[in-house]
Amino acid sequence: MTTYHESAKYHVTGEAVYIDDIQINDQLLHGFVYTSPHAHARIISFDLEEAKKVKGVHAILSHKDIPGHNNMGPVFHDEPALAFEKVECIGQAVFLIAAESEEAALEAKKVIKIEYEILPAVVTIEESIEKNMLLQPERKIECGNVEEAFKNVPHILEGELITGGQEHWYLETQICLCVPGEGNDIKAYSSTQNPMETQAIIAEVLGVQKNEVEVEMRRMGGAFGGKETQGNHLAAWAALLVHHTKRPVKVRLQRDEDQLITGKRHPFLFKYKAGFDNDGKILAIDVLHYANGGYASDLSMAILERAMLHAENSYFIPNMRIIGKAMKTNLPSNVAFRGFGGPQGMACVETIIDKIARILKKDAAEIRYKNFYGLNERNTTPYGQTVENNRLYVLWEQLMNSSSYEKRKKDIEKFNNENEFYKKGIALTPVKFGISFTSSFLNQAGALVNIYTDGTLLVNHGGSEMGQGLNTKIQQIAALEMGVSIDKIKVNATNTSKVPNTSATAASSGSDLNGAAVKDAIEKLKYRLIPVAAKELRKNNVPPTDEKAIVFENNVVYDSQNPDRKMSFLQLVSLAYIQQVSMSATGFYKTPDIHFDRATGKGKPFHYFAFGMAVSEVQVDILTGRVQLLRSDILHDVGESIIPNIDKGQVEGAFIQGVGWVTSEEMKYDAKGYLLNHSPDTYKIPSIQDIPADFRVELLKGYPNPNAIRKSKAVGEPPIMLAFSVWLAIKDAISSIKNHKIEPDFCIPATNENILLSIEKLPASVSKTI
């Protein structure tokens, strides 16, 4: 039987409760953020007195009103909750307003007095590089001997690549509702991927103890990394307003505010040099990663690190040097976004391969294959981890065949020779994505499982449901481990008072970590229940029932050696209650055997790798730059899927989100650092008509993962990078204009504008067909 999303019936009827839907009494105040209009300025003075007098306004706060620490930076404490002395980006929070209505808050905003001294702002990464404005010290990963290798390589290519930012565009904008309790107690309903950190930030800004702060998160209306740290900001603001008004306060960003204030996927600039032989085998790569971090550190260093750890994607590079620098700019601090730097890091090596193919006049797919990690040799990453259980070859073989790649490649060549104004392109790209937080200690999770006397289970865990189906998988895992039907399992809202000290639901690790913790809790419960069952089933029976033979299955508990000796799960639970057996247990899991030394850039940061591969075909109207995505074939490795339909949904959704990043989603800032595309009017995520006309997504069958819960694999992030197949197919189409003799100027995103400019730059002299 198919298992559907545990909330689907509430989603489709509007019954699902998101934070903005929580029914709250009429004491509720609305919180608003007054933000900086300047990218860089010193605050000379401000006066809030007149604004405080506006009818319906209950509080206006500045940094002076923060009782605890003025910080909401998760790792480095360089991001104040409210601006202090200076502002460093447009949209930085300066004041908070609690009011009965939006009208009152708008009125107050008008009469707030603040004087700035405008300072020079750095809004481009190029300028930041020129001024060497590092957010944190640079990082390095190196293997082989790059200097030496370049002395002997037959071909060298050098270049630069820009990858653009990406707005998360979760449908539910950032939101937090805080409700005061007695004493210092405060409860936050927060749209956060990391309730534990939200709890910590609230405690810090209020100067209270963590045991006085409860954070609850039932579901998010999408997150994609955008609520890994930024949910904390809203929570800090709402909590501060609650502290001063003693009333419930809800802060919800409106769409334009959300797009202006919050961080995005990090734009990157790459400077690379690659050496390769006549066959297309890469012998050496020297690459510089510059990440545009915005004004504060947030998770930029971890994101940069993941980019560096994915700089070689699926390819064995014997000599490689990756230097990473996170640069400061006067833009909102950039943050986690699905893939967490991985997509950026991979974009560069995929560009290199694409260029090698053009230089050697070979098919790029062939060059990729030649450089794949080997099964038993050529399988050490630049950071020293061995690539085990390599699925690249099986994916390649199945996908080349199912996608009819060779035949279509020929058909496309014919089409391109016959058509002047429309060009087609095709590309195959692989993904190898490392699973685990690269800060190894974060790879831990907790659970609390309660069995009630009616035979139902309430499962609490530390992960957060953002639509990915985590709670559905947890429900399935709990049902299978406990041997009861899925309707007996309810997965509770994530709550810091139920399961403490958890990690963010991020790094694709939600099910791996929390599923294993739930399993641990259920094993403890079974350990307590089995003696009760065995004692009951062996009554008057010879030979006696052995505890080891007790099986939990389909709501029945039985002796596997004497299957007629059985009782219902409910009977067992009732009996255990009478016998005073505890039916509540905590579970815990930590990923074994992973480590990474940042100083040396070596270690085994990943528990395992997830693999995937895609072939995409596009048609480009070279007069308008319009791209039609004709067909995408995807084969993705999720080990033994816990719920195949949920995993397929992750693959499809991530792929389309990736297609948005590489095609239509573009951020443009003016010279003052103001984001021009701050609403869906001008920021274009894929619509229903932008998906492949022919969309074939399959999960790889028959390859269980020995390293994770129920032999499954993480799936949240890896498929986003399959969208490179679309990006490079577009490049292939443009390249065909000059019969693949000229390297088109190309970046992410390939918007219609960038495509037209790329075509415009092609020299007129080379066998021009238009």
Place this chain on the structure above:
Amino acid sequence: MSQKITFLLGNKLTEIDFSNSVYTPTTTVLQYLRSLSGHKGVKEGCAEGDCGACTVVIAENKNGKLEYRAYDSCIIFLPMLHGKQLLTVENLGNSTNLHPVQQAMIETDGSQCGFCTPGFVMSMFAVFKQFKKPTLAEINDALTGNLCRCTGYRPIIEATQRACKLEGKDKFSEEEPEIIKMLECINTKTAISLNTGKQNYFIPFTKAKALSLKAKYPDALVINGATDIALRVTKKKEFLPMLLDLSHIAGLKKIQTKSDAVIFGSGACMEDVRMKSKKIFPALYEMLSVFGSKQIRNKATLGGNIGSASPIGDTPPVLMAYDASVCVENASSSREIKLREFVVSYRTTQLKNDELITSVIIPKLSEGTIVKSYKVSKRKDMDISTVSAGFRLKIESGIVKEIALYYGGMAALTKCAAKAENYLLGKEWTREHVEQTMTLIDEEFTPISDARSGADARKIMARNLLLKFWSETK
């Protein structure tokens, strides 16, 4: 005049008296619904009609049958509901009694985070009621106005196909006669004037009444679909003191076919104009097929698109290429103005304070004349033009007899490439000649760089569109 509006919320007769209400006439339907405890399913995703999370279905009595259409509730003012039935996701079913579209959404894994889902369900419900057997293109078209960031859309298409196998039969089919009866009892004869003391909102039901109100209140802001004006409330937080809402005037929605022209009432919604144009004015049909979303086209009007005089309005270039005219009227007289002369500068028209645009007249094309339209935008659908174009061409014996090249997005108003037209007139319609006009087009325009595109790319687009026109007409 009455202070109240009356509509059905589900099958519940609902009255709002604005003289004593927490709502104002510019309260949006979304704000209204979210203030009720039983309709939290409707979501705000963008408050500008670009994401569809707030989609509702409004049913109207059209000659004794209910017509169900999807709308973005975030940009509908509450009084626009008068005389209609408003349906939200809660009216369709609940978790123990699901509507077929809801059931199908579950079975195809059509929801992930679920936030966009109620909006999708409502757009799907509109498809379910409108089409017996919708094609893939019709489904895609109907769901373009709903953004989903999780699923990649494929399962949602599948869900729609699955639900539509029931050919629209559901509980609403059974309730239809009863609902029609209830709607017929609502006043749609006597004009309504809503006055809160601060704000005036007029709802006339006839053109004559509208014109007399416009004569009396020349400063009243005229709205019909309000897909543009509503953003002044939801985005710019403007207070609009006086509004004249033409959306209830059936007479302005009429489309009349004459022997030599089609007369579109200024209040005809873009979706109706689009369907009417399919055979007669294919270039207009093409343009309207990439105009906004179905939700927007159900609401936006031809008169509004022209009246707003936006330099990036989608319809003016193609309408000018068709040599369309607008008919404007005041209480005592009417006049007809060529559209190309109607807009005089950035967002400014010849319309006088006491006048209303009442219709748009598009002459049928004479034998041998070709009109084509083009739109370049970052995303094909649900996007505003970066550059748009409407071209007209007549060739006799290989010679250009007539040519008109109108561009949107290249200047402060829709502008023709006069130098290129002059150059090409009387010449052979050859690639060589067309390519020689490229520098003339460059000279003609000095476009701006903005969030949509840089000026350089706009120039390339303008040139390329002419080449594209040639390649399709050679």
